[in-house]
Amino acid sequence: MTKDIATPLRTKEILARHGFHLKKSLGQNFLIDTNILTNIVEAAEIDEETGVIEVGPGIGALTEYLARKAKKVVAIEIDQRLLPVLADTLSPYPNAEVIHSDVLKADLEQLLIDKFSDVKQVKVVANLPYYVTTPILMRFLEGRLDVTSITVMIQSEVAQRIAAKPGTKEYGALSIAAQYYAHAERVMTVPASVFVPPPRVDSAVLHLRVREEPAAKVIDESYFFEVFHASFANRRKTILNNLTHNLGPKERKPEMEEALQEAAIDPKRRGETLSIEEFATLSDALYTRLK
Numbered sequence: 001m002t003k004d005i006a007t008p009l010r011t012k013e014i015l016a017r018h019g020f021h022l023k024k025s026l027g028q029n030f031l032i033d034t035n036i037l038t039n040i041v042e043a044a045e046i047d048e049e050t051g052v053i054e055v056g057p058g059i060g061a062l063t064e065y066l067a068r069k070a071k072k073v074v075a076i077e078i079d080q081r082l083l084p085v086l087a088d089t090l091s092p093y094p095n096a097e098v099i100h101s102d103v104l105k106a107d108l109e110q111l112l113i114d115k116f117s118d119v120k121q122v123k124v125v126a127n128l129p130y131y132v133t134t135p136i137l138m139r140f141l142e143g144r145l146d147v148t149s150i151t152v153m154i155q156s157e158v159a160q161r162i163a164a165k166p167g168t169k170e171y172g173a174l175s176i177a178a179q180y181y182a183h184a185e186r187v188m189t190v191p192a193s194v195f196v197p198p199p200r201v202d203s204a205v206l207h208l209r210v211r212e213e214p215a216a217k218v219i220d221e222s223y224f225f226e227v228f229h230a231s232f233a234n235r236r237k238t239i240l241n242n243l244t245h246n247l248g249p250k251e252r253k254p255e256m257e258e259a260l261q262e263a264a265i266d267p268k269r270r271g272e273t274l275s276i277e278e279f280a281t282l283s284d285a286l287y288t289r290l291k
C-alpha cells in the first residue's frame, strides 16, 4: 500500500513540492489524520460495488481512502490549481477520477448516468467546504439525485441543526428540509487539530441515509416548504402568528385557524415543537383553503 497522504508530514511535503498555497475563500482545510478518514469511510459503509461522488478532494487525502474501498470514485474539485497535484497523488488509484467543476454548477444527473452505470449504488462522501455546506447538501437532496447516502464532514453546529429533533433549540427549517429527504445522524465530533489549517469552528461527521420516499406525503411540496419556513421565521412567535405574518395573506387568518384546528395543532404552539408529519398535515389543510 502506498504512503497515506493524510499525515502532517506528507501533506506538507506535497504542498511544498507543488508550491501550493491554501485558499481560505474555498474552504481549504485539509485532513491530516488517518483515524478520522477511517471513521468517515466506515460511517459511509463503502464496498467494492459502491460508486462514490466526492466533493472537493483537495490533495486527495479522503479520495485515496475511498478509492481503496470503492469500485469507483469521482471527485469534483473547483480549484484548477489542484488538478496537477491530484494527478500526482492519486496516480496509484486508477479507479479515482477527478472532474474540474464547481459542484453547484455541474450536471450531476448526467454525471450519475455517465460514470456510474456499472455500480450497485452511489454514495456521496466529502469533507465539505464549509462556506457552501447547505447549498451542496440541498443540491443532492432536493435534486432527488440517485444516491443512497451522504456522509460529510461539516461544521458541528450545522450538523446539530440538520439532525435535530422537534422540541430542541437546534430544530428548525434546515432540520425539516433535510429530514424530509433523509434520516440524519451526527456520527462524531471532530477537533480542529485534524485539519491544516485548523478551522475556527468545531466540526462533525454527519450521515444522511436518503429515503426512498420523502418522510411525508403532501399535496404541494413547494408550499410545504413555504409553510415550515414561515413557521420558523420568528422563533418566539406562535405558529399562528408566524403563519399570518410570514405566509399570509393576513386577512385569511380565520382560514389559518381552521386549518390548524383540522390538523389538531394548538395555534399557540411554536414551530419548533411540530414534527414533519404535523407540518405536512398543516400544509395540506392550509393549501386546500388558501390556494
Ligand code: SAM
Pocket: 026, 027, 028, 029, 030, 031, 032, 055, 056, 057, 058, 059, 060, 061, 062, 063, 076, 077, 078, 079, 101, 102, 103, 104, 126, 127, 128, 129, 130, 132
Ligand atoms: N477532501 C480534502 C480533505 O479532506 O483534505 C479537502 C477538503 S476541503 C475542506 C474542501 C475542498 O473543496 C477544497 O479542495 C476546495 O477547493 C473544494 N471546493 C470548494 N468549493 C467547491 C465547489 N463549489 N465545488 C467543488 N469543490 C469545491
